[in-house]
Amino acid sequence: MSVTIKDVAKKAGVSISTVSRVINNSKPVSNEIRQKVLQIIEETGYTPNPVARSLVMKKSQLIGVIVPDISSFFIGEILNGIEEIGKMYAYDILLCNTYGSLEQELRYLKLLKGKQVEGIVLMTWELQDKLIEYLAEIEIPVVLINRNTSKLDIPSVSIDNFQASYDMTNYLIKHGHKRIALIRSNLDSNAFCQDQYRGYKKALEENGIPIDERLVQFGNFKLENSYEIVKNFIKEDILPTAIFATSDTMAIGAINCLLDHGYKVPEDVSVTGFHDTKPASFYRPSLTTIRQPLYDIGAVAIRMIIKKINHIEVHEKIVILPHELIVRKSTGPAPA
């Protein structure tokens, strides 16, 4: 059996309250006794039982993190930030993987509440209404990553998707591209998705380029999916000179398809990604993409949670982190 505060108290010849006090520095203890207790603790290798502590303090030192796919490049790096900063504040991470299913999300939200987590970082592909409803009545601090909703006052952290998309489209236009496809997310209900489309549209409009709706396709973030989309461009003979995919993975799918069909990237077609995940730099041709500060997104999110836990006023509900256009080898001037 492991040693408890009682054992320590007995061996030190003091009461358990005194032991508790030296552990937590919660009240003054005479130096003599403190030393004695400290020594016993050292000898016995006593460590306070966090479960008992949680029970009385009603604090678990646990933060739940709900993600749609642990193994995603994108999410892995965000998790790094969450984990590291969390641990810095003595919070542990309870990890939940949902595969994006609403049912799982709801289940885990309940489970985490049961586990007394003090806060929840929520990532999801699609922020569905049912989820929002549940979020509205949960009493635990929640922070959203890369998603937000006007229906509810939940803090979120992301980049400026509108501006990023606008920047990227403009970059392409500046390089002479006029026929620019957009492989956008199919999560139409999400604001971020609309933002990306708006950015794209605005850039085209400002440059007097009409939008060809056939070139605006909905992708599901899967490589195979964008592969098919591009294949279809080829089949329909509407292959543009540039393809703006809203994820690196989809960009790679697009390039693979182009390569497989004998096209050269970027000589024949320029392709861009989004996120700047690891593959963006090691894939060949390396991807022109939008860098998102993934680690920081995670770090900021959990900081917000911790602030809320400690009832520190969170100034900005919606944190926008800076993005950056990274130009690599997958884009070039439009072919003549």
Add this chain to the structure above:
Amino acid sequence: MSVTIKDVAKKAGVSISTVSRVINNSKPVSNEIRQKVLQIIEETGYTPNPVARSLVMKKSQLIGVIVPDISSFFIGEILNGIEEIGKMYAYDILLCNTYGSLEQELRYLKLLKGKQVEGIVLMTWELQDKLIEYLAEIEIPVVLINRNTSKLDIPSVSIDNFQASYDMTNYLIKHGHKRIALIRSNLDSNAFCQDQYRGYKKALEENGIPIDERLVQFGNFKLENSYEIVKNFIKEDILPTAIFATSDTMAIGAINCLLDHGYKVPEDVSVTGFHDTKPASFYRPSLTTIRQPLYDIGAVAIRMIIKKINHIEVHEKIVILPHELIVRKSTGPAPA
């Protein structure tokens, strides 16, 4: 304040023990009362407090998972398996990221013990002696992934690294390669690393090919590192016709270097990876590699833990999962 077992008992007009019994089905309860209690539970939305439960049962329903890098392709997929099977058995995952640092590993091991986790899945780059020492005296069930040690009787799950390496080398030899470089792990103290080297060596020896030690290099799993190693091969003018890298990432680093220096893969040099992570299939040229059942490795590991928790005899201490040689486009016949 959230509703407790007391509230339910009072509202139902029964004792808390009765409520506890219907929740846990631990002892017979008359149907009439059971219904009543169930109804109150439903009405009030009561859920048992797992912290209180943990305290008395000395069970936390938590399994600690220690990994060196959450964002690694390799580990992400293993985590999927761990998470999914764990949740299936109502266990939650407490995630700890160590960056491979021994100090962090030790710290987290202690922390997890304090948190009363019921089992620990441990992944590490290098299984250092200090860690083994600590593992020896921890009373919590531990399972190792892709590592094992003769110094201690800890269960582990992995593939047969010797055989896999042997298979791969043989495959290369069969395609006419005689000068085959090995970019092996620099974690020399690990058995798996030795195994890989032994497999490579045996295949060469069996085919009467002498080992050129200059072609056996230690890589640190980083892309940049294998890039440099290959760059050095070129500089020293000892570029082999095949490079067997013991991770996909290192294989990609090698290929990138080759490509950057005007070599063709696989026409000039064949390159193989190890693991079959996602990039292996989308990178171009797609990688010939060793498929490891990553999800299953995680799944089996956590099943072993759960068995140990429940004191079910674990038959085989060392589980070897099947591997598979996946032939893609990064390898071909040796140039004439």
Add this chain to the structure above:
DNA sequence: TTGTAAGCGTTATCAT
């Protein structure tokens, strides 16, 4: 079948 009460390992309130 049901209720009473002890106990899990802490913190916190109140005396002393």
Add this chain to the structure above:
DNA sequence: ATGATAACGCTTACAA
């Protein structure tokens, strides 16, 4: 400055 003791929410002998 220190010590009893109640309380946190639950499970589980033991009694009835």
